[in-house]
Amino acid sequence: MPLMQLDGVTVQFGGLTAVNELSFAVAEKTIHGLIGPNGAGKSTVFNCLSRFYQPAVGKIDFAGRDLLALRSDQVMNLGIARTFQNVELFRGMTALENVLVGQHSLGGSGFFGDLFATSKVKQAESARRQAAMEALEFLGLADTANSLVGSLPYGKQKLIEFARALVSKPKLLLLDEPAAGLNPQETSHLGDLIVELKDKLGITILLVEHDMSLVMRICDTITVMEFGRKIAEGDAKTIQNNPAVIKAYLGEGEASA
Ligand SMILES: Nc1ncnc2c1ncn2[C@@H]1O[C@H](COP(=O)(O)OP(=O)(O)O)[C@@H](O)[C@H]1O
Ligand SMILES: [Mg+2]
Structure with a gap:
């Protein structure tokens, strides 16, 4: 099959x-x-x-x-996840923030969840950050996590797009x-x-x-x-x-x- x-x-x-x-x-x-x-x-x-x-x-x-x-x-x-022929990242956001964007399909906490951040929501948030960090680490990009994407070389930006596609598993x-x-x-x-x-x-x-x-x-x-x-x-x-x-x-x- x-x-x-x-x-x-x-x-x-x-x-x-x-x-x-x-x-x-x-x-x-x-x-x-x-x-x-x-x-x-x-x-x-x-x-x-x-x-x-x-x-x-x-x-x-x-x-x-x-x-x-x-x-x-x-x-x-x-x-199904994809990367684009041209890098499509948020240049003014950090690498980690860009990768976190890739996880929206896994279900966020929602508006009220964020407003009244419960411990469960905070746990989910920290799990998401951890998964995003793991994706960056897998691609050898851990040291770029807090760098603004626009300041990184093109080759690294491409890999960050990979990391973003990977976090959706x-x-x-x-x-x-x-x-x-x-x-x-x-x-x-x-x-x-x-x-x-x-x-x-x-x-x-x-x-x-x-x-x-x-x-x-x-x-x-x-x-x-x-x-x-x-x-x-x-x-x-x-x-x-x-x-x-x-x-x-x-x-x-x-x-x-
Ligand atoms: N949105 C579109 N509107 C009109 N023609 C398109 C569109 N997208 C692709 N094409 C045409 O379809 C053909 C295949 O394009 P494309 O799939 O981009 O090829 P490749 O990725 O193999 O280079 C080309 O002739 C292209 O000009
Ligand atoms: Mg093409």
Whole structure:
């Protein structure tokens, strides 16, 4: 049983078919790559999974639930978290405060709870702070907890976004180009961290990424898209030797695949 299964998903914007009868399955506790040239439809797939876009046709099953019947906030509660292609953090808040924002789906104390802060509420609050600190520590960011995000280097900001996604304890983590803007050393470190998320926390990862050496190094399975369709699927070796994949990337002037 896969954790998630897309079945014949089609997304249209006016006359443009951004995703075309796409089907693929993501196995539990794997790193699944979703790659393809610019405009292939990868981010559109993510936006369907987080329920920002509604497919015209198709089904998405997540852990036995009909994902398309749910709202965006319900999807979060079901255990799907994401990071964005561009860092979207509150720059004037500390790293710890930004990570705490990621926990809202676990249920806050509510307006009256905060107003008449009972010991139970205070306990819940301190548990939340502890979980946020643990997420920062897991990513080696404990020393940034009280720094304003806007003052930190870009590579660290990216990891804080990871920490924020992690505190909601997701089953599935959607990563949209996490290595964009990182130097080779930061990218390599990021790759190790993603593998740790799978191995140590049992999180399933769906990864959209342009850095082919990262994708080939850490993905268990790779689905390749071009013009909204799936053109290949398999492990790194299979994908690297697939003529349709090589052609798709050469066309983009990106022969690194
Ligand atoms: N909100 C939108 N409105 C209109 N067209 C869109 C929208 N989002 C994406 N597209 C188009 O859909 C296609 C797929 O885009 P996208 O999913 O962003 O590709 P990728 O992430 O693989 O680069 C592109 O042609 C893009 O211009
Ligand atoms: Mg994209």
